[in-house]
Amino acid sequence: MRKILRRLFINNFKSIFHLIQNSKSTNFKIKYLNLEIKRKCKLGEKGTFLKTRVDQIITPNIFKNGSWDYFIIDFINRNTKNNINYSFIDIGANIGLITKQIIEKNKSNINKFYCIEPEGENYYLLCQNLIQYKKKDIRKYKIAVTNKKSRKKKIYINENNFGDFSLIHKSYLEKFEIINTVNINEFFKNNLNLKKEKNIIYKSDIQGLDEIILLAINNEIIKNFKLLIIEISNPKFLSRNYKKFEKILEQFNYIECYPDGKISKARLKKKIYSEDKFDLMLSKN
Numbered sequence: 001m002r003k004i005l006r007r008l009f010i011n012n013f014k015s016i017f018h019l020i021q022n023s024k025s026t027n028f029k030i031k032y033l034n035l036e037i038k039r040k041c042k043l044g045e046k047g048t049f050l051k052t053r054v055d056q057i058i059t060p061n062i063f064k065n066g067s068w069d070y071f072i073i074d075f076i077n078r079n080t081k082n083n084i085n086y087s088f089i090d091i092g093a094n095i096g097l098i099t100k101q102i103i104e105k106n107k108s109n110i111n112k113f114y115c116i117e118p119e120g121e122n123y124y125l126l127c128q129n130l131i132q133y134k135k136k137d138i139r140k141y142k143i144a145v146t147n148k149k150s151r152k153k154k155i156y157i158n159e160n161n162f163g164d165f166s167l168i169h170k171s172y173l174e175k176f177e178i179i180n181t182v183n184i185n186e187f188f189k190n191n192l193n194l195k196k197e198k199n200i201i202y203k204s205d206i207q208g209l210d211e212i213i214l215l216a217i218n219n220e221i222i223k224n225f226k227l228l229i230i231e232i233s234n235p236k237f238l239s240r241n242y243k244k245f246e247k248i249l250e251q252f253n254y255i256e257c258y259p260d261g262k263i264s265k266a267r268l269k270k271k272i273y274s275e276d277k278f279d280l281m282l283s284k285n
Contacts, residue, residue: 030054032125041066042073042101051128052095053121055159068097071258071279072229073105076201079227079254079283080108086226087112087197091145091213092205095125103133110201112137114191118144118155118179119165139191144206145184147216155179165207184213188221203229211237215244222248228282235275242272252282 035050037043043050043066052059062068080086086109090099093115102110113136117123123142130138144155155165157175188194202225204210210230222228228248232238238245249255249265256262257271258279271278 031121033059035062042070042105043067043097044100044104048132050100051125053125058094058097062097067101070101072098072203072281073101075229075256075281075283076102076227077106077108079285080106080110080201081285082108084109084199084226086110086199086201087114087192088201088203090115090203092207093117093126093140094122094205096127096129098203099138100129103136112139112197114139114141116141116143116145116187118142118181119157119177122165141187141191142180143187144179144181145187145213146181146209147184147212148181150180150182150186152178153181184216185218185221188217194221194224198224199226200224201227201229205231207231208234210234211241211245214248215241219247222251225251226284228252228280230280231277232272232280233277235272235277238272239275242269249282252284254283254285256281256283 031053033052033054035052037046037048037050040046043062050062052062058068088099088102088110090113093099094117096115099113099115102113115126115130115138117126117140120142123140127140130136130140144153146153154176155178157165157177159175192200204213206213211232211234214228214230249268254262255265255268257268258281260278263271268280
């Protein structure tokens with residue numbers, strides 16, 4: 001009976017958080033959850049804490065799996081070397097789960113972390129979740145990257161999924177926040193020493209802008225990318241600009257898609273022109 005109840009509970013995390021999120025109270029609002037890790041998992045050691053938000057996507061998955069998008073960390077682990085110093089660029093760092101899992105589970109020498117997250121509450125939790133790693137060089141930026149001049153913009157908020165905040169206005173998103181933006185090439189120029197940081201792991205998850213930002217990055221910067229991990233959610237843009245994307249692709253000798261696994265350049269092109277949505281991971285190793 002206990003096993004049956006446990007299975008039912010696990011399968012209904014999303015429903016439970018939906019009820020919490022939509023509960024009516026004139027006195028209180030559940031803003032953050034402070035989770036104590038009961039046993040060692042991919043997000044930390046037993047007895048440590050993780051701060052998150054009430055939503056219907058990320059937090060239920062954390063409860064169920066003890067991890068978040070761990071295929072990214074697995075790809076990094078398989079394609080980095082212990083004798084090389086890497087810098088990790090986390091664009092769309094959210095509440096710091098990817099960076100946190102890398103620190104907890106990656107055995108290679110990633111000695112600098114650049115975490116970029118524009119939305120205020122996510123940024124606060126990012127700082128809280130990474131504060132324990134005082135010996136790590138973690139640099140945090142409350143800003144969004146764009147392919148245009150730096151200025152203030154609206155970021156649209158999905159209250160059911162705190163991983164679905166976007167500079168692109170979608171019909172189902174009404175709430176927004178005013179944030180600062182920076183041109184992606186200016187960010188690299190002003191914050192990284194590209195003459196020394198020649199082994200960059202670039203990860204981007206910014207809800208429809210990943211492809212646009214990637215194609216806006218100067219090639220002299222992309223030459224320093226050893227791994228490239230982006231969410232393909234705007235395949236139409238890539239198909240319209242495939243020749244430019246292909247020049248980036250030619251610099252990498254290994255292609256992997258999640259959840260498909262290793263694929264050829266020809267199959268990747270077919271997926272993009274078929275307007276599939278997936279996570280793309282490239283390696284020069």
